Amino acid sequence: MEFFDVIKNRYSVRGYNQDPVEKEKLDKVLEAGRLAPTGVNSQAFKIFVIDTKKHKESLLKIYPKPWFVEAPIVLCVAMAPSNTWVRPWDGKNISEIDGAIVMDHMILAATDLGLGTCYIGAFKKYAAVDFLELEEEYEPLLFTPLGYPNNESSGPGRKTIDELVVYK
Structure with a gap:
């Protein structure tokens, strides 16, 4: 996919089928996260890959939506x-x-590979900390499901450039 096609095709997926994500695709998504720029190249993050079948109950305590x-x-x-x-x-x-x-790097890479995602920031922090067994210095920031969508985008439209951009 061309870059702007990736951006246009990305949407918040709220329905997934059970097809497994191929290791090659997962590795590319994770590599996109690894390559993401960070301030002064601090790379002060960890990426957790969670198997939903093994941890369904714990994940639902973090974000209680079935999808x-x-x-x-x-x-x-x-x-x-x-x-x-x-x-x-x-x-x-x-x-x-x-x-x-x-x-964002991982989500755009996933879109390019035909996978669906959805930013989750409204999760229960302490349930996530307990489940992930995070070291004291770490805190969870964002979650996303990763899989093949079983639906099409039905989200809200986007504002126009004129509504969002201010030239000075």
């Missing part, structure tokens, strides 16, 4: 804010920015 566990895999990006660059002029820790870039 969340339909895909064969759930990915989680966890960040170590204490190891992430902080802007010296205002003290802004860019951990969440870095983690969003990592997840």
